[in-house]
Amino acid sequence: xxxxxxxxxxxxxxxxxxxxxxxxxxxxxxxxxxxxxxxxxxxxxxxxxxxxxxxxxxxxxxxxxxxxxxxxxxxxxxxxxxxxxxxxxxxxxxxxxxxxxxxxxxxxxxxxxxxxxxxxxxxxxxxxxxxxxxxxxxxxxxxxxxxxxxxxxxxxxxxxxxxxxxxxxxxxxxxxxxxxxxxxxxxxxxxxxxxxxxxxxxxxxxxxxxxxxxxxxxxxxxxxxxxxxxxxxxxxxxxxxxxxxxxxxxxxxxxxxxxxxxxxxxxxxxxxxxxxxxxxxxxxxxxxxxxxxxxxxxxxxxxxxxxxxxxxxxxxxxxxxxxxxxxxxxxxxxxxxxxxxxxxxxxxxxxxxxxxxxx
Amino acid sequence: xxxxxxxxxxxxxxxxxxxxxxxxxxxxxxxxxxxxxxxxxxxxxxxxxxxxxxxxxxxxxxxxxxxxxxxxxxxxxxxxxxxxxxxxxxxxxxxxxxxxxxxxxxxxxxxxxxxxxxxxxxxxxxxxxxxxxxxxxxxxxxxxxxxxxxxxxxxxxxxxxxxxxxxxxxxxxxxxxxxxxxxxxxxxxxxxxxxxxx
Amino acid sequence: xxxxxxxxxxxxxxxxxxxxxxxxxxxxxxxxxxxxxxxxxxxxxxxxxxxxxxxxxxxxxxxxxxxxxxxxxxxxxxxxxxxxxxxxxxxxxxxxxxxxxxxxxxxxxxxxxxxxxxxxxxxxxxxxxxxxxxxxxxxxxxxxxxxxxxxxxxxxxxxx
Numbered sequence: 178x179x180x181x182x183x184x185x186x187x188x189x190x191x192x193x194x195x196x197x198x199x200x201x202x203x204x205x206x207x208x209x210x211x212x213x214x215x216x217x218x219x220x221x222x223x224x225x226x227x228x229x230x231x232x233x234x235x236x237x238x239x240x241x242x243x244x245x246x247x248x249x250x251x252x253x254x255x256x257x258x259x260x261x262x263x264x265x266x267x268x269x270x271x272x273x274x275x276x277x278x279x280x281x282x283x284x285x286x287x288x289x290x291x292x293x294x295x296x297x298x299x300x301x302x303x304x305x306x307x308x309x310x311x312x313x314x315x316x317x318x319x320x321x322x323x324x325x326x327x328x329x330x331x332x333x334x335x336x337x338x339x340x341x342x343x344x345x346x347x348x349x350x351x352x353x354x355x356x357x358x359x360x361x362x363x364x365x366x367x368x369x370x371x372x373x374x375x376x377x378x379x380x381x382x383x384x385x386x387x388x389x390x391x392x393x394x395x396x397x398x399x400x401x402x403x404x405x406x407x408x409x410x411x412x413x414x415x416x417x418x419x420x421x422x423x424x425x426x427x428x429x430x431x432x433x434x435x436x437x438x439x440x441x442x443x444x445x446x447x448x449x450x451x452x453x454x455x456x457x458x459x460x461x462x463x464x465x466x467x468x469x470x471x472x473x474x475x476x477x478x479x480x481x482x483x484x485x486x487x488x489x490x491x492x493x494x495x496x497x498x499x500x501x502x503x504x505x506x507x508x509x510x511x512x513x514x515x516x517x518x519x520x521x522x523x524x525x526x527x528x529x530x531x532x533x534x535x536x
Numbered sequence: 537x538x539x540x541x542x543x544x545x546x547x548x549x550x551x552x553x554x555x556x557x558x559x560x561x562x563x564x565x566x567x568x569x570x571x572x573x574x575x576x577x578x579x580x581x582x583x584x585x586x587x588x589x590x591x592x593x594x595x596x597x598x599x600x601x602x603x604x605x606x607x608x609x610x611x612x613x614x615x616x617x618x619x620x621x622x623x624x625x626x627x628x629x630x631x632x633x634x635x636x637x638x639x640x641x642x643x644x645x646x647x648x649x650x651x652x653x654x655x656x657x658x659x660x661x662x663x664x665x666x667x668x669x670x671x672x673x674x675x676x677x678x679x680x681x682x683x684x685x686x687x688x689x690x691x692x693x694x695x696x697x698x699x700x701x702x703x704x705x706x707x708x709x710x711x712x713x714x715x716x717x718x719x720x721x722x723x724x725x726x727x728x729x730x731x732x733x734x
Numbered sequence: 735x736x737x738x739x740x741x742x743x744x745x746x747x748x749x750x751x752x753x754x755x756x757x758x759x760x761x762x763x764x765x766x767x768x769x770x771x772x773x774x775x776x777x778x779x780x781x782x783x784x785x786x787x788x789x790x791x792x793x794x795x796x797x798x799x800x801x802x803x804x805x806x807x808x809x810x811x812x813x814x815x816x817x818x819x820x821x822x823x824x825x826x827x828x829x830x831x832x833x834x835x836x837x838x839x840x841x842x843x844x845x846x847x848x849x850x851x852x853x854x855x856x857x858x859x860x861x862x863x864x865x866x867x868x869x870x871x872x873x874x875x876x877x878x879x880x881x882x883x884x885x886x887x888x889x890x891x892x893x894x
Contacts (some may be wrong), residue, residue, distance in 0.1 A: 237762070367662055473883050494763070
């Protein structure tokens with residue numbers, strides 16, 4: 178029995194159900210999953226923030242953090258310790274209940290969206306039959322957390338940031354959804370495992386001709402906007418709105434917003450890697466049997482995380498290349514360019530799917 | 537009582553409690569948030585029933601769409617941060633009575649009907665729903681589906697017509713005059729909306 | 735039709751210019767070892783290379799005979815926007831028995847100086863210049879008031 182994540186999870190599952198009553202076993206499994214997800218969040222936060230700082234430094238011909246630990250490896254650990262120690266202030270005239278609730282809403286939404294993702298071969302929290310729709314649906318709730326934070330702060334910058342963020346997320350969800358639909362049309366299923374299995378003979382990015390490549394590009398642009406990252410970071414535009422919707426937050430509550438931003442980046446990149454780049458499927462090229470066998474030896478979770486981090490790098494690349502858009506440019510880009518193109522593109526993909534032109 | 541029943545009662549209590557708070561709170565934004573929780577609770581009930589598609593649609597339409605719209609309109613209203621005045625006793629009593637009678641009527645109907653469990657499992661996948669939507673034979677929903685899509689199309693066209701700019705001549709603001717001075721070049725060339733500058 | 739042509743042209747030019755920008759940052763990301771310009775002061779204090787035009791403080795040039803080129807004309811004092819320089823002059827007796835104006839003390843207030851370079855540009859005899867020293871912190875601000883001409887120094891022959 179190999180040491181893949183699939184086998185380990187199976188082993189734990191069967192052991193729990195042998196030892197305990199089914200209800201108790203299920204509860205214990207929930208607990209394990211919760212601990213794993215929280216652990217994953219913490220590690221992702223540390224790794225992604227360090228990665229962002231290093232990538233930004235390299236692109237700006239700087240060095241980046243290099244003092245704490247070898248090559249600055251423990252910089253984010255030190256930052257997190259600082260944030261934990263700091264006082265979590267609640268300003269006087271805020272709506273205290275909503276102010277304290279908002280960061281948790283944003284965080285919980287990110288956690289729930291993680292459920293249908295497949296991290297390795299047959300290693301998934303919940304194989305729900307509407308996986309991709311579930312992700313689209315639940316991720317639309319995160320805008321409520323941002324609106325709540327902006328409103329409850331009782332600060333005009335926060336309110337403006339929240340309004341912008343709301344307008345932005347609601348509009349870019351459309352083109353992101355339409356690009357996801359392209360793959361759903363080609364696959365004929367909303368279930369994540371079906372979408373991945375349909376890419377066993379090649380990733381959709383390669384199988385689907387130019388329309389899928391266009392869909393992929395639109396998806397990446399739209400999710401960059403949806404996660405409120407530069408060049409679409411109008412919701413927190415430092416030079417105009419100090420920090421947008423989280424101006425009044427400090428300490429751990431601020432850290433939750435910050436963490437949720439990076440986890441959301443991970444999640445959208447994981448979705449992109451799953452539907453366009455084949456999830457945990459290794460790279461196979463036609464009839465090169467030797468090459469294909471060598472690729473199969475790389476564990477599936479490495480494939481998944483490798484592709485996800487590649488996309489995360491691309492999104493960071495955007496951030497450190499382009500200047501911030503104005504609100505009218507942002508909405509023009511979505512409503513005049515991305516949306517019509519992705520609608521037309523969906524039509525093309527449907528034609529390809531019906532005529533079976535894809536490989 | 538099974539674990540499933542316990543979960544049902546917890547979710548139901550959550551839905552009802554959030555609904556009650558949405559009615560009784562005196563801050564309008566909080567009211568919208570409680571409504572949101574109530575709707576999420578309804579989605580949770582659908583998940584509990586294992587009709588995931590309906591649950592996801594519930595979240596997309598009600599939580600992601602309607603509640604966001606409500607919140608936006610609250611943002612745009614004046615003095616929405618203030619507490620609303622307390623209702624008079626007369627109104628409170630009347631609304632409590634209305635709720636009680638409404639509840640009594642519904643409860644009586646359900647209790648009288650005496651629902652029987654059929655024991656049939658119920659498994660509607662998304663593809664089944666989709667093919668039912670486009671089914672043109674008896675019992676299919678092709679016609680209503682097309683009618684609704686025409687309605688949506690009409691509203692979309694209406695939106696575009698309303699949002700379209702008035703012709704330059706009718707509007708004499710400084711920007712428009714500047715545009716006229718520049719030999720009626722489209723605003724794209726002035727770098728206002730040019731995507732290549734993005 | 736013209737609209738559609740413009741639209742497609744815009745999309746393509748947007749993609750092209752975006753890719754161009756990303757190409758540059760991508761090049762930097764891949765070649766960050768070669769291209770990096772960060773000086774890791776104070777680790778590299780010994781081999782620190784400052785740019786040619788870096789301005790640290792005003793100094794007066796003295797040659798091996800302890801002679802400087804300052805005539806005490808006070809052009810630098812007049813040029814200074816925030817009264818950093820104060821020149822005290824004296825009268826030397828030339829061999830011919832004439833009185834001649836000469837520099838006595840060149841007082842320089844480093845704490846007021848903004849390194850604007852106007853005094854150096856104003857100097858008609860190139861007596862002062864900007865040095866590249868920059869570690870100026872001291873525990874007593876009186877130490878920041880400096881006398882630039884060395885004790886016993888005098889003006890070079892032939893400079894009027």
